[in-house]
Amino acid sequence: MTKILVTGALGQIGSELAEKLAQIYGSENVLITDIREPEQNHLDIPYQKLDVNDEQAIKDIVINNQITEVYHLAAMLSATAEKYPIQGWNLNTNSLLTFLELAKDKKLSKIFWPSSIAVFGRGAAADMTPQEEVTNPLSMYGVAKVAGEGFCEIYHQKYGVDVRSIRYPGLISWKTLPGGGTTDYAVDIYYKALEDKKYESFIGEGTALPMMYMDDAIRATIELMQAPKEDLTIHTAYNLQGITFTPEEIAAEIKKHISDFEISYAPDYRQAIADSWPNSIDDTQAQKDWNWKPEFDLDSMTVEMLKHLKSKLQ
Numbered sequence: 001m002t003k004i005l006v007t008g009a010l011g012q013i014g015s016e017l018a019e020k021l022a023q024i025y026g027s028e029n030v031l032i033t034d035i036r037e038p039e040q041n042h043l044d045i046p047y048q049k050l051d052v053n054d055e056q057a058i059k060d061i062v063i064n065n066q067i068t069e070v071y072h073l074a075a076m077l078s079a080t081a082e083k084y085p086i087q088g089w090n091l092n093t094n095s096l097l098t099f100l101e102l103a104k105d106k107k108l109s110k111i112f113w114p115s116s117i118a119v120f121g122r123g124a125a126a127d128m129t130p131q132e133e134v135t136n137p138l139s140m141y142g143v144a145k146v147a148g149e150g151f152c153e154i155y156h157q158k159y160g161v162d163v164r165s166i167r168y169p170g171l172i173s174w175k176t177l178p179g180g181g182t183t184d185y186a187v188d189i190y191y192k193a194l195e196d197k198k199y200e201s202f203i204g205e206g207t208a209l210p211m212m213y214m215d216d217a218i219r220a221t222i223e224l225m226q227a228p229k230e231d232l233t234i235h236t237a238y239n240l241q242g243i244t245f246t247p248e249e250i251a252a253e254i255k256k257h258i259s260d261f262e263i264s265y266a267p268d269y270r271q272a273i274a275d276s277w278p279n280s281i282d283d284t285q286a287q288k289d290w291n292w293k294p295e296f297d298l299d300s301m302t303v304e305m306l307k308h309l310k311s312k313l314q
């Protein structure tokens with residue numbers, strides 16, 4: 001019997017992933033948790049408050065609810081972690097170790113924990129960044145993700161823990177706002193296009209970043225978690241490519257639907273983080289090991305984003 005715990009479940013990814021997990025496994029077999037209270041639990045999935053900085057609270061919730069699998073999404077994202085580096089480091093590393101320890105002690109059978117393209121930095125090829133590439137990140141967030149990948153590999157190799165991970169690119173969605181990442185501009189731009197017909201981008205012209213539509217990211221996560229264990233060869237985190245574009249390319253795509261839309265540029269501290277990240281990702285290994293293939297491109301994602309946001313903003 002699969003009993004799933006989702007941490008950070010009210011965030012950009014968690015809110016959509018929990019819904020999908022509830023459809024697959026049944027709402028009664030999913031427990032959503034967050035440090036925040038839900039505004040409304042429209043999903044009808046059981047909720048409990050959980051601060052993942054509280055090691056004992058994590059242990060209690062796993063044992064008391066006979067949890068078998070965890071999707072550990074609670075984190076401090078890249079832009080926020082630059083402002084609060086110590087809190088970011090502690091949150092992004094300690095809680096993962098707590099879950100890995102529970103799995104080592106056979107209290108959990110499977111863990112999903114997301115890494116990020118932020119693991120790359122100095123010395124890494126920017127175009128089609130390979131799976132096995134140097135990871136010298138220039139952000140505190142990236143340093144914590146590299147550490148996390150290392151923990152996953154060690155717990156897998158030494159203790160046989162089944163922990164699976166993806167280096168998500170920047171994720172674009174309309175249901176829940178992003179929570180303080182460097183790629184948030186690619187969500188903001190759609191809102192501002194519909195509301196004001198103009199957008200001032202905090203990421204500069206010509207900055208290409210790897211991105212992905214949320215539907216693809218959720219499907220990737222579930223496909224990876226359902227893949228046969230023996231097929232998986234990467235025990236740090238899988239590279240995953242979706243769509244690469246620059247601010248002017250996404251603006252041009254939006255202009256096809258909103259002809260008087262205008263973009264301007266005012267890069268801020270997030271530009272330095274973006275400059276240290278890849279432009280595109282080589283995900284050959286994910287294709288080989290679990291048949292990964294994205295479905296959305298910039299064109300189809302823009303159609304979906306504008307359609308859904310238009311009705312949401314009415």
Ligand code: NAD
Binds near residue numbers: 008036051
């Ligand atoms: P988010 O900021 O939208 O959501 C994170 C959630 O964690 C929030 O609901 C927040 O309330 C909760 N949280 C914060 N501190 C907590 C604590 N101490 N205890 C419990 N909950 C706490 O983030 P997201 O975009 O959903 O990201 C989820 C994971 O995916 C993170 O590990 C993030 O690093 C990773 N990731 C996200 C992206 C992206 O573009 N969204 C890209 C790469 C990796």
